[in-house]
Amino acid sequence: MLDELFSIWPHVIAMAGICLTAAFTIWNGGGSYAAPAVTVALAHLLFRWAGGQWYYRRAKRQNPTFWMNFFIISALTSGTAWGASITLLLRGTSPSDRYLILTIACVIIQSATARAFMAPLPLIGQTCILIVQIVGVSLYHGDWIIAPAAILFAGFQLGHMRSLIRFRLRQLQVEAEKDALLQEIARTNEELRLANERLQKTALTDVLTGLFNRRALDRYMEANDPRQNAELLPYSVILFDVDHFKPFNDTYGHQAGDACLAAIGAALRAMPLPPGHMVARYGGEEFVMILPRTDAAAALTLAETIREKLSTLEIPVPEASARITVSLGVSSFGPGSTDTPLRLVRRADTALYRAKQLGRNRVEQEDAAATTIDA
The missing domain is CATH 1.20.58 (Methane Monooxygenase Hydroxylase; Chain G, domain 1)
Structure with missing residues (x-):
């Protein structure tokens, strides 16, 4: 004007x-x-x-x-x-x-x-x-x-x-x-966008641990299938759970058990992981870590780091604090493999079961003849 x-x-x-x-x-x-x-x-x-x-x-x-x-x-x-x-x-x-x-x-x-x-x-x-x-x-x-x-x-x-x-x-x-109406529409759209983001995050996040949940895990494995993208190889999975978690709950109560899982989630979230890796609560006291572009040696080293880190956690329980241990199973495959991430998780579960049989608080690889790391 x-x-x-x-x-x-x-x-x-x-x-x-x-x-x-x-x-x-x-x-x-x-x-x-x-x-x-x-x-x-x-x-x-x-x-x-x-x-x-x-x-x-x-x-x-x-x-x-x-x-x-x-x-x-x-x-x-x-x-x-x-x-x-x-x-x-x-x-x-x-x-x-x-x-x-x-x-x-x-x-x-x-x-x-x-x-x-x-x-x-x-x-x-x-x-x-x-x-x-x-x-x-x-x-x-x-x-x-x-x-x-x-x-x-x-x-x-x-x-x-x-x-x-x-x-x-x-x-x-x-x-x-x-202009006021357009600003109101823009504000409403932004609120809807943020609400959708929060809803999506809530739908894909485990409330107790703050980690991704099983639904997010399934989506991640579907989107990061090495059969569709060879650049993701080598590919590794670490599956682990809390040793003697049921007796821990029976001794200290379910609130202490929830505090234990929450502390594990916080510790895992604080770990520096390369971009593209994922940590999720697999169910109950079980956790899984998906590691694209990670070979077996690196996965075993990371699994031992997780075991040591979680063994130092001070879990608040009534009138005291307690410590826990975890058992871990590791599975990997390299270039040329046609395995799926889900099959790799199953093989890691087999390795985890062997770690339990051999005394817990240890890392086991999927192959019985492979290197074993004891506590």
């Missing part, structure tokens, strides 16, 4: 009208004040041009309120300058020339009317200053026709300005309501 208000072209057109009218009055033998009228108009044009250049070069460095106040001053200056030019032209001219001059004044007022919806008060003030000067000089010369005609025209234009302003205000109100 300010860009348009500071445009120089309406003033250039008004200047051209003043110059043509001055030339016409001189041609008809009048125009004794034509030169001062053109001088005032030219000085005003230069003032508005300089103000516009200042605005376009520095608008980003000042706030809009500053420039709006500057425009108010400029608009009132324009009304005074154009009024002075018109009144100078009216002096010493014939009655027929006065009607031409009044026409130019009407054009200037019409230009202000067309932009009144952008800055109502400054442009109405500009129009009133111009009209007062025209009416004053007309009455001074005893011209009782131009004065009432100018007043009637001004009244008509002010009414037209009022209609434009009311229309613009309604338009702005509609735009504001539309």
